[in-house]
Amino acid sequence: MKETSMKMSLAEQQRRHRSIIVISFLFIGIIVAFLISMNTGVIRMSPLDVLKTLFGFGTTQQHLVLFDFRLPRIIISILIGMGLAVSGAVLQALTRNALADPGIIGINSGAGMVILLFVAFYATPAAAPVYLLPILAWAGGGIAALLVFIISYRKHKGLSSNRLVLNGVAISSGFSAVTILVSLRINPEQYQFVSTWIAGSIWSKDWNYVIALLPFIVILLPFVYYKSQTINVLNLGPPMATGLGAAVAKQQIWLLAAAVGLASSCVAVSGSIGFVGLIAPHLARRLVGQRYQTLLPATALVGGLLVLVADTLARWILQPAEIPTGIVVAVIGAPYFLYLMFRTKG
Template sequence: MINPALLKKQRIILCLLAILIIITIIIGMGIGDASMAYNRIIPALFGQGSFKESFILFSIRLPRIIITLLVGMALALSGAILQGITRNDLADPGIIGINSGAGVAVAIFFLFYPVQAGSLIYLQPIVAFTGAFLTAFLIYLFSYEKNNGLRPIRLVLIGVGFSMALSGVMIVLISSQEREKVDFIAKWLAGTIGASDWPVIIAILPWLIVLIPYALYKANRLNILSLGEHAAIGVGIAIEKERILLLITAVALASSAVSVTGGIAFVGLMAPHIAKAMVGPRNQLYIPIAILLGGWLLLIADTIGRNLVDPDGIPAGIIVALIGAPYFLYLLMRK
């Protein structure tokens, strides 16, 4: 049974995070290349703004904000699941190569299999999932030992190796391509949230609508898996089946995010850790906090990044990396 005091603390933190997200969204809607008066945001939202205000809000700012929020949520939940099934606090879809696998698949698809622009955005999550799943399968295969099962530290090391190897593959892929395509891939890999249109939201939203409730439903299984294989076997859990299902969930979440925004690492590392520090390691308590926290972290990173340098700003992936890389080194030294 969950401590009522912890449940109350969780609800308070969730409310505070929701308020922070709303405040960040309001700030983000008002600032940018074409600034918008804050007292005009609410009228514009309800169709009472000028053409310029409606265009800025509904065609540029609001889609980008929603995409950023959804991607941050997906990456945070993916990281939380990976840390649970591997029992390794350093697991993150960007660090262990899953994002790289999705990125290579999307790059190959974009460079060599041109399709109509309208169809591309809906195919990207599927292509990214295929690449990420193959990468995750190989990492899992090389990390598994017949007598000892999955080796958490080995998984991270092999994942980092795969990430580096796939980065090399990406360089080879783009080295002989046209300048325009190379520029697009380079910005995409840096974690630039450039796709800001409603079809992008439609493409990624179904993945989150299905996978977030499923992950929350499986939270208790994650609790048991985190206790170790012997404890899981003792309560009758089919370890490999649960691990594979949860791994597919984590891969699908990460790949749907990568397909839209490119390579953004460390959100899936930081958000679960901060959430655990707030309410403890029980998945039912910290995963909802991690989801909102991941969305807010990426949202504030993109809001800061796109207003620092003209004209295109700094990619959100770089802003997050500036914070996340030192945090990763701290965790690595501590563990």
């Protein structure tokens, strides 16, 4: 008995050690991508120029390019990746469906529709109050999630994960249709914004948007991590979780609200970037395992790295033109989604 306990303890220590190594490498990867991204753009800046500018020794032009254009966009990319990835991980746990994702179950479309309706009231998208955008997006994403969960729930059978995904696709299509109808009645500048948003471009590139998004990420990510043990229990299924003493309905509501808040606030400043919430949790799960105490930090780092790399490539491939970041993510995510579809079917 003692030998078995020692073996289990040793195995647990090895898993923790491996998780720490993986998370450390992911963090280093974000730093490397951060430095590369700061050197990527139409105006060339060498690594030495970047360092000099960071410490206040660059030219006026270099200071403008780095602090007013590149740094806000880089920080927003990382925050968006973290928020969407952790939101996806929570939704996959709550629904126990490997294909659950903020975009697939309609949260992104609901949040985006409200944002676009709000922006349509202003002469230009830039005139819309920045700090209201994440709050309105949260309301829109919450409405979409509520509709999907109500339609998918059956009184005696509970929540069907397959029905959830199918209804999510239907609700998402409905919100997208409303978005298209709105886009037909707006001026050319607003239409350009709509088309850019749908493609998933990080259109919010100044510090005001960083400040608007940051509170949601700073508050909701620690909250979700605080609930990591609860997520482990809920992931076992409602009957088992109830047997272990968890208040299933209450915890599901709190975690769903947090997942919707993370995804919606990110959509408010980035447009419809899909697949991040689907891919990142799966990749992190392969690296660190199923325990959410380590899975959530790894997922956040994988998501941040994925969006940062995608945005850097989007700015670099066709310079001086840019590809929407969402297209680059989709090129990576679509094949992986198909792989998961076939795997789940099997």
